[in-house]
Amino acid sequence: MLNGALYDQYYQDPKSVGVGYFPWYANPSRGRAHEKFPDRVVFITEVDRYDFDVRGDLGFHYLISERFCAVISELSVPMVDVAPVEILSLAGEPASPAGYCVAIFPSFQPEEVDGGESKFVNGKFGGIARIRKLVVSDDFSCHIFKLIGMERSSNSLICSEDFRDEAVRRGIKGVEFLDVESIDWPGGKPV
Structure with a gap:
């Protein structure tokens, strides 16, 4: 906080x-x-x-x-x-x-972002408790965004590799960039 x-x-x-x-x-x-x-x-x-x-x-x-x-x-x-x-x-x-x-930041429904292979786990209150796999559609072009319906413990910003690379180049500090293949939601801390 x-x-x-x-x-x-x-x-x-x-x-x-x-x-x-x-x-x-x-x-x-x-x-x-x-x-x-x-x-x-x-x-x-x-x-x-x-x-x-x-x-x-x-x-x-x-x-x-x-x-x-x-x-x-x-x-x-x-x-x-x-x-x-x-x-x-x-x-x-x-x-x-x-x-x-x-x-x-802009927020999108998971189906607007999903490339067809993503796997979301719903929580007991209907929100998305975790993302097992996130595959972004080739048609989706927003470089940093949030997903609508994420539970608070998993609700973090998601960015493209281009955004990450530019942020690192400019010396952005206080942020840990995690690859979608390796993150275990809600193991990532929300920014």
Whole structure:
């Protein structure tokens, strides 16, 4: 967890503000469509310093560095929403020397991605508990995405080899890239 939350401005007492009432923040957890981020987004955190390239927040939103944004832009990933975000400590001081954005990655139904040989295991509540085998269709062209219906413990970003290679070339840190042949869902930690 990122030990913080998204707000529309800096608040001296962020715990008194009900972030769950911001539709752009909470809609995905309620099964509703995403509402665009406001022009100004602030992430208020209990941590004094952030230094990573991508981290998930609630499994829907991600904080991504400018370096990670550059990879997304280079490969023309059709993001759902991306907005600059200011990362501040509880005291209102900058908690990161780098620039960040808050982002929502595209999500696809498994059958939109599947090349015909994938094997998904359903959990007891109907979601996908694990992926035994993932074979992406030759027609599928999104370089980084999420699968709809993944249970929380398996819900991670999936990327192409091209995305991985460009991310490694640009020095993306704090991410472990695993090959689909070797990963044992939910053994991979969600980003």
